[in-house]
Amino acid sequence: MVSIQNLHKKFGKNQVLSGVDLSIKEGGIFAVLGPNGSGKTTLIKSILGMVIPDKGTITVHDQNIKNNSDYRYNIDYLPQIANFPSNLKVKELIKMIKDLRGKTNEDERLIDLFKLNPFLDKKLGTLSGGTKQKVNLILTFMFNSPLIILDEPTSGLDPISMIRLKDLIQAEKAKGKTILITSHIMSFVEEVSDEIVFLLEGKIYFKGTVSELKTKTNQPDFEHAIASILTDNHA
Amino acid sequence: MRSRWSYVYFAFYLLLGIVLLFLNNDLSKAVITLMNVIIVLVPLIGTIFGVMYYYNSKEFTELLLAQPIKRSSIFLGQYLGVALSLSMSLILGLGLPFIFYGLFKSNAIWDFSLLLITGTFLTLIFTALAFNIALSNENKIKGFGYAILLWLFLGIIYDGIFLMSLIIFEDYPLDKISLIGTMLNPIDLSRTLILLKLDISALLGYTGAVFKQFFGTSFGIIISFLALSLWVILPILRIVFKAKKKDF
Numbered sequence: 001m002v003s004i005q006n007l008h009k010k011f012g013k014n015q016v017l018s019g020v021d022l023s024i025k026e027g028g029i030f031a032v033l034g035p036n037g038s039g040k041t042t043l044i045k046s047i048l049g050m051v052i053p054d055k056g057t058i059t060v061h062d063q064n065i066k067n068n069s070d071y072r073y074n075i076d077y078l079p080q081i082a083n084f085p086s087n088l089k090v091k092e093l094i095k096m097i098k099d100l101r102g103k104t105n106e107d108e109r110l111i112d113l114f115k116l117n118p119f120l121d122k123k124l125g126t127l128s129g130g131t132k133q134k135v136n137l138i139l140t141f142m143f144n145s146p147l148i149i150l151d152e153p154t155s156g157l158d159p160i161s162m163i164r165l166k167d168l169i170q171a172e173k174a175k176g177k178t179i180l181i182t183s184h185i186m187s188f189v190e191e192v193s194d195e196i197v198f199l200l201e202g203k204i205y206f207k208g209t210v211s212e213l214k215t216k217t218n219q220p221d222f223e224h225a226i227a228s229i230l231t232d233n234h235a
Numbered sequence: 236m237r238s239r240w241s242y243v244y245f246a247f248y249l250l251l252g253i254v255l256l257f258l259n260n261d262l263s264k265a266v267i268t269l270m271n272v273i274i275v276l277v278p279l280i281g282t283i284f285g286v287m288y289y290y291n292s293k294e295f296t297e298l299l300l301a302q303p304i305k306r307s308s309i310f311l312g313q314y315l316g317v318a319l320s321l322s323m324s325l326i327l328g329l330g331l332p333f334i335f336y337g338l339f340k341s342n343a344i345w346d347f348s349l350l351l352i353t354g355t356f357l358t359l360i361f362t363a364l365a366f367n368i369a370l371s372n373e374n375k376i377k378g379f380g381y382a383i384l385l386w387l388f389l390g391i392i393y394d395g396i397f398l399m400s401l402i403i404f405e406d407y408p409l410d411k412i413s414l415i416g417t418m419l420n421p422i423d424l425s426r427t428l429i430l431l432k433l434d435i436s437a438l439l440g441y442t443g444a445v446f447k448q449f450f451g452t453s454f455g456i457i458i459s460f461l462a463l464s465l466w467v468i469l470p471i472l473r474i475v476f477k478a479k480k481k482d483f
Contacts, residue, residue, distance in 0.1 A: 011482070050300045051482045067479075072303035079301065083294035100302050 001026045001147065001178050002047060007056035009042055016042045018202040020056070026146075029169065029179045031189045034199035035230060040182045041080055043199065044151055047180075048077055060147070073101070078140040080151040080182075082132040086125025090116070090135055093124060097139055110138045113164055130156040141168060148172060148179045154188055166192060190222040198226075200233060241320040244280065248328025256336050262343040263433070266350060269329065270429045273354045274422055278361040279386050281321060285365025286382045288317045290375050297483050310366070310478040314471070318362040322355045329354075349432050353425040356463045360421050361386070363470035370477045393420050414449055418459070421466045428459055 007020040016039040024030055032040050045051040047058060049065050049072070057064060063071045084093060094107055111117060114134040119127060127135070133156045140148065150169075154162060169192055173179060183189050189196065190210055198206040198213075206213060206229070210222055219225040251272065255265040292313060299309050333347060365382050372378035397416050401409055417423045431450045449455040 045483070048301050050297070052480055069303050069305045072301065075301075077301040079297070083297060085292065085295040085298075097298075097302070100299075100304065 001061065002180075003059050004043075004047070005057050007043070007046060007058065008054045009039070009046065009051060010054055011042075016202055017046070017053075020199075020202070020204055022197060022204060022207070024178060024180065026178055027173075027176050028194040029173055029181060029192055031193035031196045032180065032182045032199060033189065033196055033226065034205075038199040039202050040199055041151055044077075044149055044180070044182065047149065048072065048075065074145050074147055076140045076143055076145045076148045078136055078148075078150040078153055080155070082129075082136040084124040084132065084135070086123065088124055089121055090124060090127070091120045093135070094138065094142070098142070101143055104142050104144070106144070107138060107142045110141055113168070114138065114161060128156075130158060130161070133157055134161060137165065137168075141172070146177055148177055150179065150181045152183055153181065154183055154185050162188075186223045186226060198229065200229070205229065205233075240284065241324050244321065245324035245328045248325055249331060252329045252332035256332055262333070262336065262341045263346060265333075266343055266346050267433060270350060270426070270433075273325075273350060273357070274426050274429075275390055277325065277354050277357045278390060278422060281318070281358045281361030282365045282382045282386045283379075284321060285314075285317055285362040286369045286378055288313065289366055289369035290378065300483055306478050307475045310370075310474055311471070314363060314366050314474060318359050321358045321362065325354050325358060326351050346429070346432055350429055353428060353463070356467065357421060357425055360463070360466045360470070363467060363474065366474050367470050367477070370474065370481065389420055389422050394423065397423075414446070417446075418462045421463060424459055424462060428456075 001024050003023040005021055007017050008015075009017040016037075020039075020043060022043075032043060034040050042051055046053050047060065047065070049069070057066070059065065060071045061074055065071055088096070098104060098107070111120070114137065116131070116134055116138065119131055119135075124132065124135070133153075137153065140150070153165060153169075157165060166188075169179060169181075181189070181193065193210070195207070195209055196213065197204060206216070208216075213225050214220070214222065217225040217228045219228050251269070252265075255268050256262075259265040259268065296309060296313070300306070329351065364385060368381045368385065369378045372381060397413075397420075401413060404412075417427050427446060427450060431447055450459060
């Protein structure tokens with residue numbers, strides 16, 4: 001599905017990724033974890049071609065992504081911070097993205113699901129953070145792409161929307177899709193993910209299931225397992 | 236945002252055209268006054284709008300980047316959107332009052348069309364330069380600063396330096412140098428082109444005669460337009476090149 005070889009990226013003097021090798025098979029939910037500044041977002045943006053790597057190759061569906069844009073038809077991406085043009089209405093934004101990527105009818109179902117109907121005629125600049133995140137979710141899940149990338153999908157969501165999001169993710173997984181998630185909320189990650197990838201200082205420190213991580217670190221629960229990786233490496 | 240401002244810009248030119256025609260009561264005189272305005276104002280507006288639009292639509296750009304669209308088409312689309320709407324405002328805003336005044340029956344029509352053509356070139360050039368500056372500077376304030384400096388340099392400081400060097404080296408034959416110097420600055424080049432077309436080159440003295448000899452011929456005109464086109468193409472190529480390498 002996605003394979004990354006020897007990925008390097010530097011921002012100025014700051015080496016963010018130093019030799020990441022990762023392959024993600026088709027189907028299932030993968031969580032990318034790591035402390036702040038460990039390169040999670042950079043990794044994801046490299047897959048999307050928004051960040052140009054210094055070294056290394058990335059292939060998505062056996063297509064090298066370098067100087068290629070068509071492979072993005074097969075990716076749905078939820079950005080970490082929902083930055084939308086503030087003078088557009090929600091309706092106009094949804095319509096515009098539909099024009100770009102092709103027809104879909106999923107949007108109405110999603111608008112109902114997240115109860116966004118009253119906001120359709122409002123400008124994006126006037127929405128609250130959580131509502132923006134819901135718009136963001138709709139734009140992401142509206143298309144039926146085999147690969148979904150979610151960067152901090154839970155930020156700003158209320159508990160009910162969080163439950164709906166989890167259901168949505170599980171439903172997409174049941175369709176056989178591959179879902180890549182980053183999150184800081186460990187309970188969320190533990191609940192939804194099949195496999196985790198732990199990034200530390202620009203390298204992959206651990207890749208495997210949650211229970212494997214628990215045995216590796218000798219910790220009874222997931223949160224402590226993660227914490228023990230961090231204290232061992234920063235002590 | 237963009238469309239609202241381009242209407243304002245359009246209305247401004249409309250007003251300017253009407254006022255000038257009323258005050259001058261003569262087409263060719265109005266053209267001369269317009270030239271002075273266009274030479275300074277068009278580059279300034281192009282620069283400011285270009286930089287402003289780029290920074291304002293940054294979020295939108297990021298949204299588009301995750302979609303299956305080529306980078307070059309995103310940035311070229313934005314550039315053309317700004318540059319063409321500004322050019323339209325200029326052409327329509329000035330063109331309408333002049334047409335109603337009876338432009339087609341007068342012999343100022345060629346002078347006037349040259350004015351609009353160079354104005355359009357200047358818009359394309361300075362918007363492209365502004366996009367280049369904005370692409371290379373993440374910091375908005377810095378970007379704005381550099382853009383204004385660029386305009387100030389090409390519009391005013393360049394002339395000063397040029398004149399100074401002409402005075403300092405006045406003992407040497409300077410015809411060629413001053414020709415090349417004029418070619419290198421799109422604002423100077425446009426001004427010279429229009430002045431010579433208006434047949435007031437006698438005001439420029441000996442250099443004017445040399446210029447007349449060069450720019451008056453079709454060869455000179457072609458070279459000048461080539462230079463202007465180069466000023467458009469090179470910055471656009473750099474936009475494409477820069478956009479390919481940039482991280483978001």
